[in-house]
Amino acid sequence: MSLTIEKLQLGRHSTARDAALAIVTLQPGETLLSVPSWTTALLPSEKSRRCDWCGRLSPPGESLKKCSGCGCYWYCGSKCQLRQWKAHHKYVCKHYTRYEASPAFQVLSDEDKVDAILLSNTLGHLNQPELDASPSLADSPHIVFDSLVQHRPAGFSVPPICGSMSKTYTDSEIVDIYARFGNNNFVLHSHLTPFAHGVFPLASRLFNHSCIPNAVAKFVLNTGEQPRMEVVAISEIQKDEEITIPYLDPAIPLDVRQHQLQSRYGFTCTCPLCLFQQSISPVPLAPPTELKTLEAALRLAIKPEGSEILTLPRGWDLPSLPERLYPLLHPTYLPALSETFSKASHEGDYLTALESGLTLLALYGTIYPVNYPLIGMHSLELAKTAWNASIAGVSGRSEEEIVADARLYLQLARQVLDILGPEGDPGGPAEETTTLLQLLDEQQ
Numbered sequence: 001m002s003l004t005i006e007k008l009q010l011g012r013h014s015t016a017r018d019a020a021l022a023i024v025t026l027q028p029g030e031t032l033l034s035v036p037s038w039t040t041a042l043l044p045s046e047k048s049r050r051c052d053w054c055g056r057l058s059p060p061g062e063s064l065k066k067c068s069g070c071g072c073y074w075y076c077g078s079k080c081q082l083r084q085w086k087a088h089h090k091y092v093c094k095h096y097t098r099y100e101a102s103p104a105f106q107v108l109s110d111e112d113k114v115d116a117i118l119l120s121n122t123l124g125h126l127n128q129p130e131l132d133a134s135p136s137l138a139d140s141p142h143i144v145f146d147s148l149v150q151h152r153p154a155g156f157s158v159p160p161i162c163g164s165m166s167k168t169y170t171d172s173e174i175v176d177i178y179a180r181f182g183n184n185n186f187v188l189h190s191h192l193t194p195f196a197h198g199v200f201p202l203a204s205r206l207f208n209h210s211c212i213p214n215a216v217a218k219f220v221l222n223t224g225e226q227p228r229m230e231v232v233a234i235s236e237i238q239k240d241e242e243i244t245i246p247y248l249d250p251a252i253p254l255d256v257r258q259h260q261l262q263s264r265y266g267f268t269c270t271c272p273l274c275l276f277q278q279s280i281s282p283v284p285l286a287p288p289t290e291l292k293t294l295e296a297a298l299r300l301a302i303k304p305e306g307s308e309i310l311t312l313p314r315g316w317d318l319p320s321l322p323e324r325l326y327p328l329l330h331p332t333y334l335p336a337l338s339e340t341f342s343k344a345s346h347e348g349d350y351l352t353a354l355e356s357g358l359t360l361l362a363l364y365g366t367i368y369p370v371n372y373p374l375i376g377m378h379s380l381e382l383a384k385t386a387w388n389a390s391i392a393g394v395s396g397r398s399e400e401e402i403v404a405d406a407r408l409y410l411q412l413a414r415q416v417l418d419i420l421g422p423e424g425d426p427g428g429p430a431e432e433t434t435t436l437l438q439l440l441d442e443q444q
């Protein structure tokens, strides 16, 4: 398939069939692709909180309007309701209540329920003529969806379908369509919190996975429109370089990551992060007597004594990590550290919170590529902790020192979140960071 979209084009890949390649040099923060979802389905926890079409939260003081047919879909206005009706709800509405109450649907896991609804919606979409009579390939979700790689993991079985579409397609056609689901669909998130699953055929056709991605997907919500996926470069990408996104959190332990990539997507990841972690595996646990020394050394690597700048590794830099720090890469260490930071910040044990939060930031810096959104989110959390600590007081540290740290963390948060740009629900970390920086400036 030949496919060129402004800044990127499809080229051959040695193991993944095709790959998205940059046509020109791309800068961090550049939007590489912006596409509306073909169809989405909200997670059960989000039903009636968000519009089923545009995915926006119900505006403050207003409630969403319920579909009078099925009573199970909610909309922020008639524009969204009409569009969803035309796209696929007309096929499922009068069947939905019985379908949702059926034992075959009820036994499914929450994730599978969402995919079952997504499949029902997708069948509706496939049954519609393309909007454009002679669409370019990139504008034709039908053709692109048809060309997606199929994957049938162990235990693969098609969930029950809602509505009249089950009669329009043969069983084997439905199996073929569902076999493109697990490895091609996306989890939609707002400020990194998932709220829906969605089908974006063009994005699926283009982007392979790397645990050290050079781009990430974000989701933009506008009334009347389906949620839009935007793929944003987080580092400089050279002409002809492959553009990759993370299919899962690169901080997940190596064996779990490899297992999930193999079972859900059917491939073995050979990115430099996986290869490096394999090469040092099994990582020993740090002896408890040495842990504090190793943590201090890791913190010093990003924030040398008295330094007024944070030096996160430029891009993924694990091979340059001193070998004596490898025990901090043990798979159980990061979750324990993250727990310590959350608990200590919450309980007001600020000495522990500031130390563990900075160690965690340094550890994230060794795993995630530079400008990875989670680094910005964590840096904001650490800034808020430092802010609270400056008010409460921490023994051995002056208020000025702690406020200076809060500013450093906020600046890092802003740098990273500015590259990601606006996404998801109103408010959120980018706005919070700007407000806190303004407050700090006013206090000076």
Ligand SMILES: C[S@@+](CC[C@H](N)C(=O)[O-])C[C@H]1O[C@@H](n2cnc3c(N)ncnc32)[C@H](O)[C@@H]1O
Pocket: 013, 015, 016, 017, 018, 019, 147, 148, 149, 151, 183, 184, 203, 204, 205, 206, 207, 208, 209, 210, 264, 265, 266, 267, 268, 269, 270
């Ligand atoms: C969303 S598609 C990506 C586009 C795909 N390369 C294509 O040609 O349509 C996901 C599938 O691509 C392949 N894939 C993605 N990332 C890969 C990687 N890093 N190594 C090998 N295969 C990969 C797997 O077959 C996976 O199920």
